[in-house]
Amino acid sequence: MSLLSKLNPTQQNAAETVKGPLLILAGAGSGKTRVLTYRIAHLINDLNIAPWNILAVTFTNKAAAELKDRIEELVGHRSKDIWTGTFHSICARILRYDADKLGLERDFTIYDETDRRSAMKRIFDTLNINSEDLTPRSVIRIISRAKNSMTSPTSFTSDIENTHSSELISELYRSYQAELHKNNALDFDDLLVETVRRFNETPSVMASYQERFQYTHVDEYQDTNRPQYMLCQQWSGETRNLCVVGDDDQSIYKFRGADIRNILDFEKDYADAKIIRLEQNYRSTGRILQAANAVISQNKNRKGKQLWTDDKDGDLIDIVECDSDRLEAKYVVQTIRQQISTGTYKASEIAVLYRTNAQSRTLEEELQRSGMPYTIVGGTRFYERREIKDLLSYMRLLSNPADDIGMLRIINMPRRGIGNTSINQLQQYALANNLNIFETLSNLENVNGLNSRSIKSINRFHDIIIYLQRMKDEIPLPEFGRLVFEHSGYEAMLKQDRNHETEGRVENIEQLIAFMAEHEEADPDANLLSFLEEVALMSPEDDSNDTNNAITLMTLHSAKGLEFPMVFITGLEENLFPTARAVEESRETPESIEEERRLFYVGITRACQKLVITQAHQRYAYGNFIDCKPSRFLMEIPQELVFLCQEISEANSNNEQPYRNSFDNAQRTNRKIPLRGTPKDNKKGVHYEWDENSNHSFGDIIDNDDFLSVGQWVRHSSWGRGQIVAREGSGEKMKVAVQFGPHLKKIAVAFAQLEPG
DNA sequence: CAGGGACAAAATGAA
DNA sequence: TTTGTCCCTG
Numbered sequence: 001m002s003l004l005s006k007l008n009p010t011q012q013n014a015a016e017t018v019k020g021p022l023l024i025l026a027g028a029g030s031g032k033t034r035v036l037t038y039r040i041a042h043l044i045n046d047l048n049i050a051p052w053n054i055l056a057v058t059f060t061n062k063a064a065a066e067l068k069d070r071i072e073e074l075v076g077h078r079s080k081d082i083w084t085g086t087f088h089s090i091c092a093r094i095l096r097y098d099a100d101k102l103g104l105e106r107d108f109t110i111y112d113e114t115d116r117r118s119a120m121k122r123i124f125d126t127l128n129i130n131s132e133d134l135t136p137r138s139v140i141r142i143i144s145r146a147k148n149s150m151t152s153p154t155s156f157t158s159d160i161e162n163t164h165s166s167e168l169i170s171e172l173y174r175s176y177q178a179e180l181h182k183n184n185a186l187d188f189d190d191l192l193v194e195t196v197r198r199f200n201e202t203p204s205v206m207a208s209y210q211e212r213f214q215y216t217h218v219d220e221y222q223d224t225n226r227p228q229y230m231l232c233q234q235w236s237g238e239t240r241n242l243c244v245v246g247d248d249d250q251s252i253y254k255f256r257g258a259d260i261r262n263i264l265d266f267e268k269d270y271a272d273a274k275i276i277r278l279e280q281n282y283r284s285t286g287r288i289l290q291a292a293n294a295v296i297s298q299n300k301n302r303k304g305k306q307l308w309t310d311d312k313d314g315d316l317i318d319i320v321e322c323d324s325d326r327l328e329a330k331y332v333v334q335t336i337r338q339q340i341s342t343g344t345y346k347a348s349e350i351a352v353l354y355r356t357n358a359q360s361r362t363l364e365e366e367l368q369r370s371g372m373p374y375t376i377v378g379g380t381r382f383y384e385r386r387e388i389k390d391l392l393s394y395m396r397l398l399s400n401p402a403d404d405i406g407m408l409r410i411i412n413m414p415r416r417g418i419g420n421t422s423i424n425q426l427q428q429y430a431l432a433n434n435l436n437i438f439e440t441l442s443n444l445e446n447v448n449g450l451n452s453r454s455i456k457s458i459n460r461f462h463d464i465i466i467y468l469q470r471m472k473d474e475i476p477l478p479e480f481g482r483l484v485f486e487h488s489g490y491e492a493m494l495k496q497d498r499n500h501e502t503e504g505r506v507e508n509i510e511q512l513i514a515f516m517a518e519h520e521e522a523d524p525d526a527n528l529l530s531f532l533e534e535v536a537l538m539s540p541e542d543d544s545n546d547t548n549n550a551i552t553l554m555t556l557h558s559a560k561g562l563e564f565p566m567v568f569i570t571g572l573e574e575n576l577f578p579t580a581r582a583v584e585e586s587r588e589t590p591e592s593i594e595e596e597r598r599l600f601y602v603g604i605t606r607a608c609q610k611l612v613i614t615q616a617h618q619r620y621a622y623g624n625f626i627d628c629k630p631s632r633f634l635m636e637i638p639q640e641l642v643f644l645c646q647e648i649s650e651a652n653s654n655n656e657q658p659y660r661n662s663f664d665n666a667q668r669t670n671r672k673i674p675l676r677g678t679p680k681d682n683k684k685g686v687h688y689e690w691d692e693n694s695n696h697s698f699g700d701i702i703d704n705d706d707f708l709s710v711g712q713w714v715r716h717s718s719w720g721r722g723q724i725v726a727r728e729g730s731g732e733k734m735k736v737a738v739q740f741g742p743h744l745k746k747i748a749v750a751f752a753q754l755e756p757g
Numbered sequence: 758c759a760g761g762g763a764c765a766a767a768a769t770g771a772a
Numbered sequence: 773t774t775t776g777t778c779c780c781t782g
Contacts, residue, residue: 557771579770622773
């Protein structure tokens with residue numbers, strides 16, 4: 001019996017069409033991963049194609065791993081040799097593997113957003129740029145856009161909406177590339193652009209890959225940008241066995257250069273292309289699909305398709321109006337609690353989606369208050385935490401000493417007596433002699449203006465780096481990670497000021513070391529470089545932790561490709577979803593709202609059975625409340641599909657303390673909170689650290705004439721007026737109990753650090 | 758060169 | 773309102 005008999009006729013057709021260009025227009029939930037899986041298995045099993053001749057590009061590394069697993073179930077261990085990965089990871093692999101032939105250093109570092117911003121900032125500093133409307137950030141944005149449309153510094157003209165400053169930007173672009181080159185680094189965009197460029201320059205290398213990639217598959221084709229489009233052409237080469245899968249209605253990455261025309265014009269690019277539409281949906285109920293179809297049909301710019309299902313109509317879609325974002329979160333959490341307690345859905349079957357990462361905070365607080373398990377995908381990502389970036393910068397520097405950005409990050413972290421003046425001298429010397437900073441460290445006697453103490457400190461640092469460099473290939477990866485942590489002095493620094501915050505940091509680093517162990521275990525050829533690469537190219541969806549029994553919180557973008565039995569989409573308000581920017585742009589170009597609508601469409605089609613959409617009348621942002629109007633998208637859902645309900649504030653406001661986000665947040669994270677007295681009483685800022693372990697009791701009386709005496713009122717920017725009800729100690733170490741709020745329900749105990757004297 | 762005050766920026770989405 | 777960065781001072 002044939003492998004493909006498990007597919008429906010259209011799917012079968014798609015899996016069997018292996019020669020020539022093929023576009024599979026796959027609607028949401030139409031089983032495209034299934035088709036890809038079976039298609040590749042069919043190639044290997046039935047057509048005897050060698051696995052290493054098959055390439056499959058997916059949107060995340062996790063998706064790649066899943067695809068491989070599923071293929072393995074059909075063809076066994078042979079699946080190991082299939083080339084899979086994201087565009088970025090495959091390019092990185094190629095660039096490293098053939099670095100020498102392509103004119104690169106093999107150990108190049110991959111710069112992320114923060115790194116490239118630091119690099120640009122450095123350029124701003126050296127060129128002494130102080131422009132009103134140009135910031136490192138905005139320039140990076142423009143350069144990134146240029147790269148995504150394959151525009152080099154030389155061909156850069158003012159075609160990208162900048163007026164008079166195009167020459168300057170072109171100059172900055174050039175300098176930026178020079179800086180990266182000097183640091184032996186590539187940024188995310190370069191991985192793609194450089195592969196395309198170097199393939200063109202070195203046809204022999206390109207030919208070797210074309211020979212290898214006999215059958216190329218690209219998932220999520222609607223979100224490819226210009227360089228990715230060109231890679232598709234290069235990789236599929238003369239065989240033109242290119243199978244792209246996508247859905248024009250789900251194109252949501254315009255901001256990073258995705259060009260929806262790639263999919264809309266596929267037939268023009270490949271005249272002999274075959275097109276197969278998958279429109280039967282196996283995921284959602286009838287009503288959810290009807291809503292999705294109705295919404296997306298408002299878009300003009302699309303190929304057009306109608307999803308249909310054999311499934312039942314299912315529940316109505318709940319649309320819930322809430323008074324505020326806080327109540328919205330409460331409603332979501334309450335509803336989830338109900339569903340879980342009645343056993344209708346498990347936590348892992350529920351997802352809460354939102355437009356912007358910032359919205360997760362309120363939801364997170366409410367979930368935490370209710371004690372329900374949840375996991376946040378993306379957001380403040382693990383690898384962007386300070387301590388993790390610092391430690392990774394050490395490791396990066398050790399594998400690529402030319403990486404000045406990493407060097408600058410850690411040369412005085414932990415503080416080791418290398419101050420700004422010394423660092424500036426080093427930088428100047430490096431610049432003048434065309435060296436990187438690491439190289440100047442062994443030439444200190446030639447650097448002007450260093451005093452003997454600085455030289456001593458720098459030498460000590462230099463020794464640390466040399467030692468670690470020597471050790472990097474001597475011991476297993478996780479052991480090495482620990483060595484870096486200890487030997488760099490980072491551990492000592494964290495241990496020195498022991499509080500809740502630093503304990504969290506130590507835990508994070510432990511976790512990083514655990515990842516290193518995992519990485520080494522997964523890949524016998526693992527080394528420091530491969531670990532750093534994996535980390536750099538990780539997508540937020542990739543490092544989602546234990547999702548086994550937790551509610552999932554994520555942005556709509558991250559939700560692409562996933563499905564959940566029950567889905568909440570929150571914040572359906574004008575200027576939030578669609579975003580203010582999209583609303584504004586749509587005044588001139590009405591179609592700019594369409595991308596947002598597609599995003600909403602993606603959200604709706606994530607739901608299998610139950611969809612709840614919420615909207616708030618008021619939202620808390622930048623410290624005050626703003627009024628919100630319901631999103632236009634809400635009106636696009638046909639009324640007969642909707643159950644409308646309202647969530648009124650009175651129902652909840654009775655016994656809740658009046659504190660807003662920052663209070664809970666601060667208590668939870670034990671962050672230092674600046675608490676200022678009223679100007680009349682106290683002109684100096686005083687820092688408090690919340691001390692949850694204090695057993696200080698409410699009635700203690702400590703009398704004192706100091707400005708923080710009992711009975712004194714103080715004001716905090718978020719929590720309003722509070723009164724000191726108790727105090728302990730004096731001078732630098734003083735505990736003060738401050739009470740906020742009218743009902744005397746909550747006592748905040750503070751640990752004060754006063755000005756000496 | 759560490760610590761504090763003044764001031765600006767923040768939040769669209771992400772490999 | 774909160775957070776990060778720059779510059780100034782002791």
